[in-house]
Amino acid sequence: MSEPRFRSDIVVRLVQRVGSDAMIAAAARVSVTGADGLQGEGGNPVTDANAGLIRYLMKHRHASPFEHGQLTFYAECPIFVAREWMRHRTWSFNETSGRYRVLEPVFWVPPEGRAVVEPPAFKPSRPVLVESEQVRESVVQFCQHSYYAAWWNYQAMIADGVAREVARSVLPVGTYTSFYATVNPRNLMGFLSLRTHDASATNLSYPQAEIEDAARQMEEVFKGLFPLTYAAFVGNGRVAP
Numbered sequence: 517m518s519e520p521r522f523r524s525d526i527v528v529r530l531v532q533r534v535g536s537d538a539m540i541a542a543a544a545r546v547s548v549t550g551a552d553g554l555q556g557e558g559g560n561p562v563t564d565a566n567a568g569l570i571r572y573l574m575k576h577r578h579a580s581p582f583e584h585g586q587l588t589f590y591a592e593c594p595i596f597v598a599r600e601w602m603r604h605r606t607w608s609f610n611e612t613s614g615r616y617r618v619l620e621p622v623f624w625v626p627p628e629g630r631a632v633v634e635p636p637a638f639k640p641s642r643p644v645l646v647e648s649e650q651v652r653e654s655v656v657q658f659c660q661h662s663y664y665a666a667w668w669n670y671q672a673m674i675a676d677g678v679a680r681e682v683a684r685s686v687l688p689v690g691t692y693t694s695f696y697a698t699v700n701p702r703n704l705m706g707f708l709s710l711r712t713h714d715a716s717a718t719n720l721s722y723p724q725a726e727i728e729d730a731a732r733q734m735e736e737v738f739k740g741l742f743p744l745t746y747a748a749f750v751g752n753g754r755v756a757p
């Protein structure tokens with residue numbers, strides 16, 4: 517019988533990318549210059565002309581040029597994060613199957629410093645939590661207790677020959693899953709605007725900390741690969757086109 521393992525990290529890794537700021541600018545220019553917009557613009561040229569055009573597209577919500585790119589990420593996170601992530605219908609996903617393989621006993625616990633308590637003035641529309649190390653430690657105990665019981669029951673059913681698709685029903689949303697997620701720059705910006713809490717944003721969002729962790733990791737990748745588009749997004753109050 518394997519023993520449960522506990523972790524708190526959210527893994528996000530870029531595995532594939534297509535496109536550049538130059539491609540986005542060329543896609544916009546094709547309407548007036550024809551299909552030669554990318555000539556002489558290999559790589560990801562940061563030119564004033566491209567920067568100005570991309571800022572204009574962002575501000576005026578000329579969105580479709582931002583669809584000419586693609587990023588594929590590999591992710592490991594608890595199922596409750598994956599559920600939130602997969603609400604974004606404009607992404608493509610493929611996930612580890614609980615039907616075809618026995619799942620790994622890896623479960624999420626809140627890390628040190630993770631706020632877990634609702635303050636007296638808690639508002640569901642603005643869910644800001646407060647820290648208490650004592651309460652967090654008790655949450656870890658509660659979680660581990662539940663995970664041990666769930667994992668024991670899961671393994672007992674598998675040992676009895678119960679189908680994996682049925683046995684998995686006892687596993688909690690804190691169980692880690694893994695998947696590939698593919699998105700274009702436009703829809704990544706939509707995700708970033710909703711799944712980060714950023715004081716500079718025109719529309720403040722209040723995402724759960726763990727999906728914000730995933731979003732922030734993807735934001736760093738995006739910033740490096742599409743610097744002009746990223747700068748225009750931030751300059752536009754993190755409003756996606």
Ligand SMILES: Cc1cc2nc3c(=O)[nH]c(=O)nc-3n(C[C@H](O)[C@H](O)[C@H](O)COP(=O)(O)OP(=O)(O)OC[C@H]3O[C@@H](n4cnc5c(N)ncnc54)[C@H](O)[C@@H]3O)c2cc1C
Nearest residue numbers: 600603604605606607703706707709710711721722723724
């Ligand atoms: C802080 C926060 C709290 C949330 N709380 C809840 C909750 O309590 N309960 C809950 O159910 N969900 C909740 N959600 C999920 C939320 O309602 C969205 O489902 C999720 O954020 C995906 O957003 P999206 O539809 O813009 O993304 P995508 O599905 O990626 O869509 C991107 C854009 O494409 C267009 N689009 C896609 N599909 C359609 C369609 N069928 N019709 C018209 N336009 C479409 C829209 O313009 C949309 O904005 C929450 C999200 C956040 C960020």
